[in-house]
Amino acid sequence: MSQVKAYGAADAQAELKQLTIERREVKPRDVKIKITYCGVCHSDIHTVRNDWGGSQYPVVPGHEIIGKVLEVGNEVTNFKVGDTVGVGCMVDSCRECEPCKSDLEQFCDKGMVGTYNGKDKHLGGHTFGGYSEEIIVDNYYVLNVPENLDEKAVAPLLCAGITTFSPLNHWKIKKGDKVGVIGLGGLGHMGIKFAHAMGAHVVMITTSPEKGKDAKRLGADEVLVSKDAEAMKKHNGSFDFLLNTVPVGHDTNPYLNLLKIDATMCMVGAVEPLEPMHGGNLIMGRKRIAGSLIGGIKETQEMLDFCGDNNIVSDIEMIDMNTINDAYERVINGDVKYRFVIDMESLRKE
């Protein structure tokens, strides 16, 4: 075991501050990673503040991790010291159940082990995430980072990236499809980039007209202001797919009307009760509403490779570790374009 510096919250009301955590020794299949960058995800804040219940303290968040390999266990053949690697939202799963065998470890029957606040099989207690100097992870859950990408801006791909790539990939978005991305934040901005790269006609759907210009820069072909009833009506029944990234409960009925017959709206943001949906909006046109959670390890690597091939990274704003509490307030206020990434050197220097 080794002791490393980290940032965490002592309880749901506490601000994050520096603390010391223990990391396990490197086992045969493990990769020891020096964390260089870590993205700031809205889930970090939800967990710190126990919004979803079940948080265990101290919470050390961070599941958009980029780093350099410091050491590998003697059974590890796919990584070597010095490699640039990534770790996303999970660090373990049973690997024996049907979902795991189907490359859907995020739905492991026994529960995936979250990168933070998961059940730590090695040291007991719970896992600590990427707001720390180092992390040790089973090589199966470690990802290759394409060399041509700016690694700082790759960090958010490990959560915001795969969360939006996976549904677009699963529902087979292709050239010419009309895809709506609802909400322009950390998730939405990646959704636009991916749908655009897949060849779709991308419509950014937002309540905020002022976001339109940026949406077009990111790859949107059109901007649809959802408060504009006339504009919404013009797009009725025309979308092949809707990616709904709104992070809170909301009225999904106006969006269901936008779907073509047999088309799907996929929810990736709102882990909350949605406002009452009208059964008739599903029944008329055999519409569907679905959800999607990150993606499996294999698909996460596919996403990173797709990003390498298409030069896609996240739009980021760099911060130092000791400004994390202010950054959280800005995330909550939607005041970031579009993802904060922590320069972990700033923690080492503290």
Added chain:
Amino acid sequence: MSQVKAYGAADAQAELKQLTIERREVKPRDVKIKITYCGVCHSDIHTVRNDWGGSQYPVVPGHEIIGKVLEVGNEVTNFKVGDTVGVGCMVDSCRECEPCKSDLEQFCDKGMVGTYNGKDKHLGGHTFGGYSEEIIVDNYYVLNVPENLDEKAVAPLLCAGITTFSPLNHWKIKKGDKVGVIGLGGLGHMGIKFAHAMGAHVVMITTSPEKGKDAKRLGADEVLVSKDAEAMKKHNGSFDFLLNTVPVGHDTNPYLNLLKIDATMCMVGAVEPLEPMHGGNLIMGRKRIAGSLIGGIKETQEMLDFCGDNNIVSDIEMIDMNTINDAYERVINGDVKYRFVIDMESLRKE
């Protein structure tokens, strides 16, 4: 034009009583049908009482029509005088739009013409349904009734049948699938019969344990009482498909938990706002909720042929036309096993 006897409601508060309506003359593609039996659908009551808005009076309901061909237009080759035929929920559509060309006339871009309360292209005003002596329908919307089936009990197949067959068919239910049918009424009892005939392991899901015995008679392999939290838990994550026939807004969250990864719950009954659905219940397991509306003409004929091949009809209780108002109260109270069918001879004798 000809005048025929019918039963209808003068306004949303009125009871149904005998009145006289006009039927158009037989045009080249028309089939004139002497109505022998007509099923009583919950939609009839909703329309009579203007529950969904937009009802035009007098409302003459009835869209589960069985009859004998009296006369055919000179372009009609697929029906002859004396044939036993059916008419379901629609009597026309544009036949030129994408949905119509895809055999999904129920989603016609210009709006399908409902068998009652639709826009009558021929006489102006609105269409009158099957609670009448005769009806004249374009042959495209007339269905063949398999000879081996009891035609009285075929009537409800034209709405309750296709409404439940279509989603099971569309989502490709097959031997060995675990299918839950939620709610045991006019729709639910057909859902059980179809899913059973398709080879599925059928679980009747109900709030009423006393319905269990009958569900098994209809073809259910198991009965799951949804109020029994322990029993529900045992079935968590185990269903390939759920057919939700509950006719009112309700809490769908407990059912979403029953679905396997990537599985769908299809709504066919609740044309009402559903209680708030938790986004997390869709996101965890990439679950889907969808809707389905009756079925196209081609699929309705497939359903009837499937019924002929598998000896499937509805469980019915026969009534005379003049008892319709009492029958409505019984439908509302769920006091019918499982569909009322009107013997239209009773109207002719009035």
